[in-house]
Amino acid sequence: MTIRNALRDHGQRYRPRMSCLRKVEKVLLEMQDPNTGVKSQPQRLVITTIPHAITGEDIVAWLADRFQIEAQEAKNFGSVLVALGYIYPLQDHKRLVIKADASLYPIYLAKRNIRKKGILELHEQEQYNRLHKWMNHKWDFIVMQAKEQYRAAKERKKPDRVVFDCQERAYWVVHRPPVRKHTHTLDLHSFNKALYKCKPFTIYHGRKHYFLPVRCVTDSELFSCRLVKYCATYSGHDPFLSKCLPSNPWLTDDTTYWSLNMPNVEIPSKMRVERWTFSFKELLSDPRGRDDFRLFLKKEFSGENLAFWEGCEDLKWGTAATMKEKAEQIYKTFLARGAPRWINIDGKTMEITVKGLKHPHRYVLDAAQTHIYMLMKKDSYGRYLKSPVFKDTMKKATNPEEHKFNDSQLEQNARNRRPSLSPIVIRQQEQEQRAKMAANAPVDITQVMSKLSKQSKEVPPRPPNK
Amino acid sequence: MCDQTFLAATFGPCDSCGKASPLMNIYVKNEPINYCSFCVEMMACQGLQSGETLTSLKKESENLKKKLEEERGKLTDVELHQVAEKVEAVAALSIKTRRVLKGHGNKVLCVDWCKDKRRVVSSSQDGKIIVWDAFTLNKEHGVTLPCTWVMACAYAPSGCAVACGGLDNKCSVVPLSLDRNENLAAKKKSVAMHTNYVSGCTFTSSDMQLLTSSGDGTCALWDVESGQLLQSFHGHTADVLSLDLAPSETGNTFVSGGCDMKANVWDMRSGQNIQSFDSHVSDINCVKYYPSGDAFASASDDATCRFYDLRADREVAVYQKDSIVFGASSVDFSLSGRLLFAGYNDYTINVWDVLKGNRISILFGHENRVSRVRVSPDGTALCSASWDNTLRIWA
Numbered sequence: 089m090t091i092r093n094a095l096r097d098h099g100q101r102y103r104p105r106m107s108c109l110r111k112v113e114k115v116l117l118e119m120q121d122p123n124t125g126v127k128s129q130p131q132r133l134v135i136t137t138i139p140h141a142i143t144g145e146d147i148v149a150w151l152a153d154r155f156q157i158e159a160q161e162a163k164n165f166g167s168v169l170v171a172l173g174y175i176y177p178l179q180d181h182k183r184l185v186i187k188a189d190a191s192l193y194p195i196y197l198a199k200r201n202i203r204k205k206g207i208l209e210l211h212e213q214e215q216y217n218r219l220h221k222w223m224n225h226k227w228d229f230i231v232m233q234a235k236e237q238y239r240a241a242k243e244r245k246k247p248d249r250v251v252f253d254c255q256e257r258a259y260w261v262v263h264r265p266p267v268r269k270h271t272h273t274l275d276l277h278s279f280n281k282a283l284y285k286c287k288p289f290t291i292y293h294g295r296k297h298y299f300l301p302v303r304c305v306t307d308s309e310l311f312s313c314r315l316v317k318y319c320a321t322y323s324g325h326d327p328f329l330s331k332c333l334p335s336n337p338w339l340t341d342d343t344t345y346w347s348l349n350m351p352n353v354e355i356p357s358k359m360r361v362e363r364w365t366f367s368f369k370e371l372l373s374d375p376r377g378r379d380d381f382r383l384f385l386k387k388e389f390s391g392e393n394l395a396f397w398e399g400c401e402d403l404k405w406g407t408a409a410t411m412k413e414k415a416e417q418i419y420k421t422f423l424a425r426g427a428p429r430w431i432n433i434d435g436k437t438m439e440i441t442v443k444g445l446k447h448p449h450r451y452v453l454d455a456a457q458t459h460i461y462m463l464m465k466k467d468s469y470g471r472y473l474k475s476p477v478f479k480d481t482m483k484k485a486t487n488p489e490e491h492k493f494n495d496s497q498l499e500q501n502a503r504n505r506r507p508s509l510s511p512i513v514i515r516q517q518e519q520e521q522r523a524k525m526a527a528n529a530p531v532d533i534t535q536v537m538s539k540l541s542k543q544s545k546e547v548p549p550r551p552p553n554k
Numbered sequence: 555m556c557d558q559t560f561l562a563a564t565f566g567p568c569d570s571c572g573k574a575s576p577l578m579n580i581y582v583k584n585e586p587i588n589y590c591s592f593c594v595e596m597m598a599c600q601g602l603q604s605g606e607t608l609t610s611l612k613k614e615s616e617n618l619k620k621k622l623e624e625e626r627g628k629l630t631d632v633e634l635h636q637v638a639e640k641v642e643a644v645a646a647l648s649i650k651t652r653r654v655l656k657g658h659g660n661k662v663l664c665v666d667w668c669k670d671k672r673r674v675v676s677s678s679q680d681g682k683i684i685v686w687d688a689f690t691l692n693k694e695h696g697v698t699l700p701c702t703w704v705m706a707c708a709y710a711p712s713g714c715a716v717a718c719g720g721l722d723n724k725c726s727v728v729p730l731s732l733d734r735n736e737n738l739a740a741k742k743k744s745v746a747m748h749t750n751y752v753s754g755c756t757f758t759s760s761d762m763q764l765l766t767s768s769g770d771g772t773c774a775l776w777d778v779e780s781g782q783l784l785q786s787f788h789g790h791t792a793d794v795l796s797l798d799l800a801p802s803e804t805g806n807t808f809v810s811g812g813c814d815m816k817a818n819v820w821d822m823r824s825g826q827n828i829q830s831f832d833s834h835v836s837d838i839n840c841v842k843y844y845p846s847g848d849a850f851a852s853a854s855d856d857a858t859c860r861f862y863d864l865r866a867d868r869e870v871a872v873y874q875k876d877s878i879v880f881g882a883s884s885v886d887f888s889l890s891g892r893l894l895f896a897g898y899n900d901y902t903i904n905v906w907d908v909l910k911g912n913r914i915s916i917l918f919g920h921e922n923r924v925s926r927v928r929v930s931p932d933g934t935a936l937c938s939a940s941w942d943n944t945l946r947i948w949a
Contacts, residue, residue, distance in 0.1 A: 108855065108857060108879050108880045108881050108899070111857070111879040112879055115879065151877075154877075155875075155876050155877030156877075157877045158916075160916075160918060161877065161902075161916055162877075164900060164901065164902060164918060165877065165900065168880070168900045168901065311634075311848075311849075311863045311865060311866050311870065312633075312634045312636075312637035312638070312870075313637060314846075314848075315634070315844075315846075315849065315891075315908075315909065316637055316638060316641055316909060318845070318846050318890075318891060319641070319890050319891055319892040319908070319909060320641070321890075322845070322889060322890035322891065322892075323890045323892055325889060325890065325933075326888050326889040326890035326892065326893075326933055327889065327932070327933050327934040327935075327949070328647065328649070328888045328889075328893055328933065329644065329645075329888070329890060329892060329893070332934060336934050336935075336949055337672075337689065337934065338652045338653070338689075338934055338935045338947060338949035339652065339949055343689070345934070346671060346672070349932070369802065401759070405758055405759045405760035405762060405763055406760065406762055407762040407777060407778070407779040407780070408777040408779065408780055408782055408784065409779055409780060447574045449574075449575070449576075450784075451576060451823045454823070505689060505690045506690070507687055507689075507690050507692055508670065508672060508687070508689070510694070510713075510732060511668060511669075511670055511673070511712060511713025511714055512713070512714050512730060512731070512732055513732065514713070515712055515713070515714055
């Protein structure tokens with residue numbers, strides 16, 4: 089179990105994630121400014137006049153102007169404002185709210201039932217029936233309340249009544265959306281033409297200012313140059329910035345790009361080989377690159393460095409149960425005096441490693457691994473890039489032509505999408521291959537002898553001859 | 555490796571408990587001592603010593619913070635966008651939705667790519683995990699978990715298992731199988747046990763280890779086979795919402811971001827908090843390393859994304875705009891690191907130019923907030939998961 093931290097700031101309880109709403113409220117306050125805000129006018133709705141109504145078009149235009157953004161973004165922003173309930177539509181309510189526990193909602197539904205004389209929207213009707221069944225014991229009270237509210241509302245002036253009614257509908261829409269997939273969608277087609285009103289509210293004063301000035305904090309020039317250089321080096325390989333050769337599978341539905349770049353493909357592509365030259369890390373992290381490097385090291389008779397490094401990685405990331413044996417195995421194979429694949433590390437590192445091996449843990453070979461890594465990077469990597477092995481690979485590398493599909497071909501590709509081999513199958517195949525290789529590998533006589541001696545102890549007594 | 559952060563971790567007997575383990579190098583009253591992470595934790599929980607009061611300790615920490623800022627300010631004064639002025643601008647991108655993955659019954663909370671560049675695993679509020687072949691839109695595997703709100707999911711590097719966790723306070727590993735009739739949930743193995751919800755999980759370089767972050771304020775490294783806790787990371791004072799492993803081969807560090815507005819960089823071996831960045835003004839929802847491994851970006855509820863350099867130990871860029879008022883929930887870099895994709899709670903994904911700091915384009919399409927964006931391993935596509943129950947592949 090993890091240790092509990094004594095000091096805990098229960099952020100959600102004391103400081104809810106409302107900073108974005110404060111910003112939104114600020115924007116809305118600006119919108120309501122009579123001089124610089126959105127144009128509002130009294131709007132006729134059937135036979136009543138609603139004061140201070142605004143059109144969707146005006147909202148979008150004002151937002152686009154205020155923030156210097158495109159119309160689509162302004163529309164999106166406006167629709168989120170509606171979804172949050174800061175602006176509510178005067179017509180065309182598409183959603184209604186469902187609240188099953190309190191009686192406010194049933195009162196509201198009952199009131200509407202009375203007003204509309206029994207004509208409610210379908211989901212409203214469903215909810216009404218459901219609530220009627222569940223809250224039967226309180227139904228008299230609910231109906232009485234609804235009648236009271238209806239009577240009181242009748243005494244208000246018509247414009248106020250319509251506005252209040254719309255506010256109420258919007259409130260329930262936001263707080264109790266119906267059980268549907270898209271709870272906050274906005275019909276963008278009618279958005280522009282529909283009429284809206286801003287909910288009046290007060291904004292906090294003296295609050296922390298959340299808009300931070302755009303300042304690029306000073307940093308080391310070295311870092312900026314490194315960053316720019318990294319981006320420049322890799323931008324030719326970034327599918328979002330330059331073309332994928334032969335084509336991006338997601339765009340053309342043609343998977344040639346992936347089959348050409350399989351982890352263990354025989355002949356890599358030119359782009360892939362180029363990436364190996366960017367850094368040693370790139371070379372090692374690409375399985376095909378690592379294979380090529382291994383071939384080169386074999387020719388130089390220094391393959392044990394890479395094997396040791398791989399063994400250490402296996403130890404670090406492997407399962408805890410086999411850790412001790414792995415550490416012992418690596419020590420016997422690479423570090424012990426007279427080991428079959430002895431690696432060359434300096435005296436101090438060897439001392440630290442041997443000491444650590446007395447109580448082996450997964451990071452015990454870290455120092456030695458780092459040393460070998462730096463050795464390979466500074467020495468072997470440079471020579472590899474100049475070697476005939478690499479030059480040969482580079483020459484043979486494929487440079488696929490860019491695909492040029494016309495529309496009908498693209499459609500055909502889309503129809504011919506095929507599934508690929510599951511990673512599970514691939515792993516099974518790899519395991520089989522490894523088993524085959526192990527079976528054919530040169531036999532280590534010491535291991536065979538120890539295995540035989542173990543077996544002789546386990547062999548059951550021979551059955552008597554028939 | 556000299557162009558990556560490399561720490562020499564010391565191993566050996568701890569100064570206080572004597573056990574041999576990876577040690578943290580800390581300074582108490584300017585004296586270096588070597589304690590194992592457990593003893594450090596014990597020390598942190600001690601009460602006030604004689605001569606110390608809460609105010610005096612607070613003052614001391616403020617002074618140290620000020621000193622740190624001074625040291626940071628001494629570094630040379632060239633801003634990132636000045637150097638980037640000479641770089642040519644990114645051409646207009648035409649990124650469109652190429653696939654829409656429909657099938658979840660409720661909000662999709664998390665998504666992760668498989669190393670084969672076309673499969674994804676996604677988890678949702680309805681307790682289901684689906685493994686898709688995003689290219690053909692096939693659903694290959696489905697797992698139903700007993701808990702709702704599966705907030706974290708991860709694909710194993712081998713592609714043969716997935717990890718998932720959420721409100722059940724656990725992170726479990728489910729081995730995938732080709733047999734369609736098999737009930738995958740039966741083979742589920744609980745690996746991580748936290749005292750609060752699991753907000754993020756990721757495998758390390760192999761299937762055998764799992765790194766998790768949790769609402770109880772800690773991150774932890776687990777051995778999958780045995781379920782053993784290998785290392786725990788304490789330092790956040792509120793829920794940890796996200797983590798990311800460094801992409802270096804030595805792979806020894808990771809960064810985490812939490813509700814305490816801090817992003818911390820940790821050494822996986824010793825459990826030590828190496829660096830901390832606290833320039834955000836609201837919860838950090840997501841952290842992601844730059845492809846080269848010596849910088850990272852964070853997305854926060856304060857509607858900004860920030861970019862931090864690990865070697866200069868400071869924030870180097872802020873990505874924000876007046877018209878963006880809703881929090882950013884997730885970030886990811888493109889392959890070259892030039893583009894930063896950020897998903898926001900106003901249903902959009904903004905594409906930022908990392909070097910110049912301006913926004914290149916916006917991606918519309920989702921009908922509810924975007925919970926996670928992930929670039930595919932070969933950089934060919936972007937997958938976004940949203941509360942509108944769908945996932946979209948953009949390219």
